[in-house]
Structures are given as structure tokens and as C-alpha cells.
Amino acid sequence: MKFEKVGVLGTGQMGAGIAQVAAKAGCAVLMADISLDIAEKAKDKIGKQLKKAITKGKIDQTEADRILAHLTPVESVDAFDRVDIGIEAATENIGLKLELFKRMDDALKPGAVLATNTSSISITLLAAATKRPDRVVGMHFMNPVPVMKLVEMIKGLQTSDETFEAVRTLAEDWGKTTTSSADYPGFMVNRLLIPYLNEACSALMEGVGTISDIDESIKLGLNHPMGPFQLADLIGLDTVLAIARVLHNGFADPKYRPNALLVKYVEAGWLGRKTGKGFYTY
Numbered sequence: 549m550k551f552e553k554v555g556v557l558g559t560g561q562m563g564a565g566i567a568q569v570a571a572k573a574g575c576a577v578l579m580a581d582i583s584l585d586i587a588e589k590a591k592d593k594i595g596k597q598l599k600k601a602i603t604k605g606k607i608d609q610t611e612a613d614r615i616l617a618h619l620t621p622v623e624s625v626d627a628f629d630r631v632d633i634g635i636e637a638a639t640e641n642i643g644l645k646l647e648l649f650k651r652m653d654d655a656l657k658p659g660a661v662l663a664t665n666t667s668s669i670s671i672t673l674l675a676a677a678t679k680r681p682d683r684v685v686g687m688h689f690m691n692p693v694p695v696m697k698l699v700e701m702i703k704g705l706q707t708s709d710e711t712f713e714a715v716r717t718l719a720e721d722w723g724k725t726t727t728s729s730a731d732y733p734g735f736m737v738n739r740l741l742i743p744y745l746n747e748a749c750s751a752l753m754e755g756v757g758t759i760s761d762i763d764e765s766i767k768l769g770l771n772h773p774m775g776p777f778q779l780a781d782l783i784g785l786d787t788v789l790a791i792a793r794v795l796h797n798g799f800a801d802p803k804y805r806p807n808a809l810l811v812k813y814v815e816a817g818w819l820g821r822k823t824g825k826g827f828y829t830y
């Protein structure tokens with residue numbers, strides 16, 4: 549399988565990052581979101597980040613121009629008819645992803661691969677919504693995509709070995725290191741991360757420490773680059789809660805019950821960095 553043309557569906561923080569990494573590796577990338585305007589804004593944002601990288605001496609203008617020239621915002625997923633792989637990176641919601649997978653399945657040519665950047669949702673379930681279940685795979689990038697090395701690869705029950713290995717090789721060609729996870733809720737990274745972030749919210753709610761005390765304790769005490777609230781704000785509290793719900797429902801185990809304070813923050817629209825306010829104000 550050759551992946552020269554890539555379609556990225558959902559151009560938020562993760563989709564934009566995936567598009568940038570694919571373009572840097574030389575792929576022609578189509579970017580689609582709810583509207584052309586949103587996809588165009590995502591490309592502008594990438595442009596701004598590349599400018600910052602030039603200022604820091606990490607890349608030069610030619611390289612930035614080359615990356616941007618490989619990125620084409622499009623009106624909708626219907627423009628993905630020529631891509632070799634569609635990577636879905638829309639909001640973490642099962643109903644939405646099922647709908648988008650059906651749309652990608654209709655739009656993409658036979659033989660093309662459908663990948664998802666979902667943090668927790670069953671690859672097997674998404675694959676079953678398509679007419680090409682053997683060509684569906686989990687490709688879980690980390691945030692921020694251009695910086696973080698890992699791509700957690702997830703094989704659904706129906707994913708063929710050929711698809712899995714081809715997409716794993718693609719991620720490695722894009723400069724990433726891959727690991728392989730079975731298809732259970734949250735896979736490996738979020739199975740461990742989300743209960744930890746959820747527990748930090750419980751500790752805060754019980755008054756064990758302040759936001760800054762808890763963050764500082766974890767950073768200095770465990771040598772983590774960020775505390776749990778800084779990390780939750782970076783991920784997006786809506787995404788953290790959505791993953792917590794997938795773990796809670798998927799395992800039917802009360803130990804994964806989402807914390808009530810986390811639910812309140814999401815109800816308030818305090819989603820973290822992307823809305824300017826979460827546990828911290830930006």
C-alpha cells in the first residue's frame with residue numbers, strides 16, 4: 549500500500565497537527581472540517597506555528613513554504629475521493645465518529661484505508677460501520693502531534709495484518725515511534741492516563757490540595773513535565789471527560805466513574821487552553 553495522498557477529517561488541534569506532520573513528510577494533504585472556513589483557519593494556524601519555528605531557527609522559510617504548499621483545505625469529506633488514507637480526527641463522540649466513518653467510507657475510493665485518531669473508542673465498532681472493515685485501523689497520535697514521538701497503533705478485530713503493518717510503517721516514515729495496542733477502551737495510554745487525571749479532580753474536589761499544589765507536587769515529585777491540571781487543560785476537558793465516559797461504559801466498572809467537578813467544568817464550557825479557560829486561565 550502506498551500513501552501519497554492523505555485526507556484529514558477534523559482540523560482541531562490534533563487534525564491540524566496530523567496534517568502538518570503528513571505534509572512535512574511530503575504527502576499531499578486535504579483538510580476537511582464542518583466547513584471550509586474552519587479548515588482554512590486551521591491551515592492559517594499551522595502557518596503561524598511554522599513562523600514561530602522559523603524564528604526559533606528550527607526550520608527555514610523554504611521548508612515552511614513547502615509544508616504549506618502540501619496542505620489544501622476542502623469543503624467536505626466528499627473531496628476525499630482520490631486519497632489513499634483518510635484519517636479521522638474529529639471530536640471524541642461515538643455517534644459522530646460512526647457517522648463520519650460512514651461518510652468517509654462512501655467518499656474514499658475502494659482499497660483506501662480509513663484510520664482514526666480516537667483516544668478511546670472501539671476501532672472494531674467503527675470498522676463495522678464501513679464496507680471495508682479490514683482496512684480500518686487506530687492511529688492514535690499524541691498532543692502536540694509535531695512534537696510528540698509516539699503513535700499508538702490499534703488493531704480492531706477485523707483489521708487485516710496488511711493494513712496494520714502498512715499504516716504502522718507510514719507512521720514511522722513520518723518520524724514517529726509506534727506501539728501496538730489491543731482494541732479495549734482507552735487502549736494503553738488513556739487506560740492509564742485518564743483515571744489519573746480523574747483522580748486529580750477528585751483530590752481537588754476533596755480539598756487535598758490546590759490546583760497549583762497538586763500540579764507542582766506531581767511535576768517535582770514524579771519528574772513529570774506537566775502536572776495533571778496543566779495536562780488536562782492541554783488535552784481539552786471535553787476530551788478528557790469523553791474518554792472517561794468511554795472507559796466507564798466500556799468496562800462497566802465504577803472505578804472509572806467521571807469526577808463530578810470535571811463534569812461541571814465541561815458544563816461551564818471551561819474546556820482548557822482551546823477555550824481560554826479550564827483549570828487555569830490563558
Ligand SMILES: NC(=O)c1ccc[n+]([C@@H]2O[C@H](COP(=O)([O-])OP(=O)(O)OC[C@H]3O[C@@H](n4cnc5c(N)ncnc54)[C@H](O)[C@@H]3O)[C@@H](O)[C@H]2O)c1
Pocket residue numbers: 557558559560561562563580581582586637638639640641644648665666667668688689690691782783784787822
Ligand atoms: N486533545 C488531545 O490531547 C488528543 C490526543 C490524542 C487524540 N485525541 C483525539 O483526537 C480527536 C480530536 O481531538 P482534538 O483535541 O483535536 O479536538 P478539537 O476540539 O481541537 O477538534 C475537533 C475538531 O473536530 C471538528 N468536528 C466536529 N464535528 C465535525 C464534523 N461533523 N465533521 C468534521 N469535523 C468535525 C471540530 O470542528 C474541530 O475542529 C478526538 O478523537 C480526540 O479524542 C486528542
